[in-house]
Amino acid sequence: MAIATLDQVLPQGRAQKYAVGAYDFMNPTMMLGIMDAVEETRTPVILQFPDGQCMDDLDIYAPAMIAAAKKASVPVVVHLDHGKSLDACRRCLEAGFSSIMIDASTQPYDENVRITREVVALCRPRNIPVEAELGHVGQGLDYDPDNYQYTDPKEAAAFVEATGISALAVAIGNAHGVYRGKPRINYAVLEEITRLVSIPLVLHGGSGIPDEDFKKIIKMGVSKINIFTELALEAADRLRAIEKGKLDVFSADEAVRSGFKARTLQKIRLFETKSL
């Protein structure tokens, strides 16, 4: 199966009420664990590379992601997560990514539109869909549902129209990493967004959201869900469970790979990700 784009894996999800997981990784072992899970279930996947310190080694990771996608028997989207600049997006495009997220959500609305439009203009000639974020999905450790930058549904409709993006990351009470307190999803905001925006919607900060909320969120029209922290915590649990004296690079590698695989499998089932 060849490398896929968001346009090939997400619209069916929204129409048929299932989601495709977008799993971040920061080393090859984590990536292999994710790929093990999608091979076993024969389901599409969005393999996410975060813009951060890993970008220094993009020239090593990009070929590895592309090779994993080409080897896979399922559609694999090779995606930049939270691109911070036009330059980062350009570098990933040139490295062969099939999908780009630009995150200018900390900027004022007009600036977010301007930057996002630039990235869409860069990607369009190569038929590469773009994800962008409106409202702001902050960090779980700062989480406060009463003081939160929700996506404004009317602004969201205007943003999609003005930028030409293919997927919209929404802030509906979700946050990255481990949540301080319990996540509180604002369903009224999500409902209004789904009424006004027809492109696929993305939920960041999926780790720690209860299963019942996920089911509801997906039925309402979210078709891409980003997960990293839960995979990392599962791997850490497995590392700690290694018997004293048996911890070495091989057992550690196996703990990380199997941890990422196990938690990805669980999410695929929960999201009811369908084979294409």
Ligand SMILES: [Zn+2]
């Ligand atoms: Zn995110």
